[in-house]
Amino acid sequence: MRPIREGLFTWPAERPELLGSRCTDCGEVTFPAQADCRRCGGRDCRVEPIGHRGTLWSWTVQRFLPKPPYASGETEETFRPYGVGYVELPSGVKVEARLTENRPERLVIGMPMRLVVAPFRTDPESGEVILGFYFAPEEDEEEAA
Amino acid sequence: MSEVAIIGIGLHPFGRTPDKSGQQQGAEAVRRALADAGVSWKEVQFAYGGSQDAGNADALVNELGLTGLQFTNVWNGCATGGSALHAGCAAIASGEYELGVVVGFDKHPRGAFNPRPADWGLEDWYGELGLMLTTQFFAMKIQRYMHEHGITEEALVRVAEKAFRNGALNPYAWRRTPLSREEIAQSPLVSDPLRKYMFCNPAEGGAALVLASAARARRHTTKPLWVRAAVVRTRRYGSFEVFSPSLAATVTDAPTVDAARTAFERAGIGPEEVDVIQLQDTDSGAEIIHMAECGFCAHGEQEKLLAEGATEIGGRMPVNTDGGCLANGEPVGASGLRQVHEICLQLRGQAGARQVPGGPRVGFTHVYGAPGLSGVTLISR
Ligand SMILES: [Zn+2]
Numbered sequence: 001m002r003p004i005r006e007g008l009f010t011w012p013a014e015r016p017e018l019l020g021s022r023c024t025d026c027g028e029v030t031f032p033a034q035a036d037c038r039r040c041g042g043r044d045c046r047v048e049p050i051g052h053r054g055t056l057w058s059w060t061v062q063r064f065l066p067k068p069p070y071a072s073g074e075t076e077e078t079f080r081p082y083g084v085g086y087v088e089l090p091s092g093v094k095v096e097a098r099l100t101e102n103r104p105e106r107l108v109i110g111m112p113m114r115l116v117v118a119p120f121r122t123d124p125e126s127g128e129v130i131l132g133f134y135f136a137p138e139e140d141e142e143e144a145a
Numbered sequence: 146m147s148e149v150a151i152i153g154i155g156l157h158p159f160g161r162t163p164d165k166s167g168q169q170q171g172a173e174a175v176r177r178a179l180a181d182a183g184v185s186w187k188e189v190q191f192a193y194g195g196s197q198d199a200g201n202a203d204a205l206v207n208e209l210g211l212t213g214l215q216f217t218n219v220w221n222g223c224a225t226g227g228s229a230l231h232a233g234c235a236a237i238a239s240g241e242y243e244l245g246v247v248v249g250f251d252k253h254p255r256g257a258f259n260p261r262p263a264d265w266g267l268e269d270w271y272g273e274l275g276l277m278l279t280t281q282f283f284a285m286k287i288q289r290y291m292h293e294h295g296i297t298e299e300a301l302v303r304v305a306e307k308a309f310r311n312g313a314l315n316p317y318a319w320r321r322t323p324l325s326r327e328e329i330a331q332s333p334l335v336s337d338p339l340r341k342y343m344f345c346n347p348a349e350g351g352a353a354l355v356l357a358s359a360a361r362a363r364r365h366t367t368k369p370l371w372v373r374a375a376v377v378r379t380r381r382y383g384s385f386e387v388f389s390p391s392l393a394a395t396v397t398d399a400p401t402v403d404a405a406r407t408a409f410e411r412a413g414i415g416p417e418e419v420d421v422i423q424l425q426d427t428d429s430g431a432e433i434i435h436m437a438e439c440g441f442c443a444h445g446e447q448e449k450l451l452a453e454g455a456t457e458i459g460g461r462m463p464v465n466t467d468g469g470c471l472a473n474g475e476p477v478g479a480s481g482l483r484q485v486h487e488i489c490l491q492l493r494g495q496a497g498a499r500q501v502p503g504g505p506r507v508g509f510t511h512v513y514g515a516p517g518l519s520g521v522t523l524i525s526r
Pocket of ligand 1: 023024025026027028034037038040041133
C-alpha cells in the first residue's frame with residue numbers, strides 16, 4: 001500500500017493527519033504544503049501536520065463519472081457517486097477532499113468530520129493498493145464504536 | 146482614457162455546428178461584424194482574439210485575408226473575450242490605432258471540461274482523486290452561499306426558467322425551447338444542489354466586434370456605442386476559487402467584486418444607472434451570486450428580486466436577456482463577446498422579441514471563470 005502522493009498526510013500512522021505548510025513570516029497555513037507563501041510571498045514555509053478533525057464548510061455530490069485525469073479505475077457501470085467537501089480545520093484553513101458519505105440527507109454544513117485514509121484504487125500493473133484521503137462524518141465513528 | 150467606440154458586431158450562432166471548425170465560426174463572426182460596421186477587412190489595423198480548444202485566432206487570416214495587420218492571440222481562460230476587448234480598447238486609447246477587431250470563438254468536445262492539473266499549477270493527485278471539476282466548485286460555492294444568505298432551490302429554478310424563456314426569443318441561441326418549472330426542478334442532480342438544466346454546457350460559436358476611435362467612428366456611423374470601461378481582474382489571496390485544494394482561513398471577495406467596482410469607478414456610472422445586464426451564468430447559482438458581487442443588490446436580496454420578476458426582460462434590472470450561458474452554451478473563447486454583442490443589440494434597440502423596453506442607455510457585461518478571474522465591461526449609447 002502507498003499514498004497517492006507522498007507528503008499529503010502522515011503515513012504510516014495510527015491516526016493519520018493532513019500535512020500542510022505554515023509560513024514562518026505571516027503564519028498562514030495552506031494545503032498541500034508548498035514552498036512559497038501565497039498570502040505574503042514569503043519563501044520560508046515549514047511542513048507540519050494540520051489536523052485530522054474539522055467541520056464541513058461546504059459540500060456537493062459528484063454524480064457523473066469524471067473524465068481523465070480522474071483515475072479511480074471505475075467504469076460507467078461501476079461508478080458510485082461520491083461526496084466532495086471543504087472541511088475547515090482548527091487553523092481555519094479549509095481542505096477540499098472526497099467524503100465517505102454520498103447521501104445528501106446526511107451532509108449538513110457545520111457537522112463535525114474526521115480524516116480517513118483508505119484505499120482509492122489498485123494499480124493495474126503492480127497490483128499495489130493506492131491510498132487516498134477522505135473525510136467522514138464524526139458520528140460514523142461513534143456508531144461504529 | 147480616449148473614447149473607444151463599438152461600430153460593428155457579429156455573431157456566429159451558438160450551439161453545435163458539425164460542418165464548421167471553430168476558426169470558421171470565428172471568421173464568420175468577424176465577417177458579420179465588418180458588414181455591420183460597413184468596414185472592409187483590408188482597413189482593419191489590428192486584431193486581438195482567442196479560443197480555448199479551437200486553435201489560434203491569428204489563423205483566421207487564412208479565411209479573411211493576409212493583410213499584414215498586427216494580430217495578437219489572447220488566451221486568458223474564461224476572460225479571453227474580455228481580455229481581447231481590453232487590449233483592443235487600450236490599442237485605440239493609446240492613439241496607436243484607430244480601427245481594430247476583437248474576436249472570440251470555440252469548439253469544445255462534448256461533456257464536461259477535463260483540464261490537466263499541471264496546466265493550472267496543480268499536482269496530478271488532485272485530478273486523479275476526482276476533485277478537479279468546475280461543476281463541483283460552482284455547486285459548493287452556491288451551497289455555501291445558500292447557507293449564508295438564505296437562497297432557496299426555488300431561486301435556482303427561477304433563474305433557469307428565465308434563461309430558457311429568453312433563449313426561446315433569441316434566434317441565435319442554442320436552446321430555444323422553454324422549460325417548465327417542474328422539468329427543471331425534477332431534472333437529474335449533476336452536483337448537488339445543481340441539476341441538469343441549471344448548468345450550461347460547453348458548446349461552439351463565435352463573436353466579434355469592430356472597435357474604432359471616436360474620430361474614425363463618426364466616419365462610419367451616426368450611432369456608435371461607447372466602451373465606458375473594460376476591466377479584467379484576477380483572484381486575490383483568500384477568495385473562494387475553482388481548482389482550490391484548500392481555501393484560506395479568512396475568505397475574501399471574489400475577483401468579480403474587484404472588476405465590477407473598478408469598472409463602475411472608471412466609468413463614473415453606478416449600478417443603479419445600468420439598464421440591461423449580462424452576468425456569467427455557468428449555472429443558476431452563479432447568476433444569483435454575481436447579481437450581488439457585481440453590486441446590483443445586497444447578498445440574499447436575490448430571492449425576493451427573482452420572485453418579483455425584477456430580472457426578467459420587462460423587469461427593473463433585466464439579466465441575461467439572450468438566455469445567457471444556460472441557453473447559449475459556453476464556447477469559452479466566444480462567451481464574453483457574445484455578452485457584449487447582446488448588450489449592443491439592446492442599446493441599439495435591435496433585440497427584436499427580447500428587446501428591453503424604454504430605450505436602455507447603459508449596459509453591463511460580466512464573465513467569471515477558471516482559474517479565478519473576471520472581466521467586466523460597461524457600454525453606453
Ligand atoms: Zn506568509
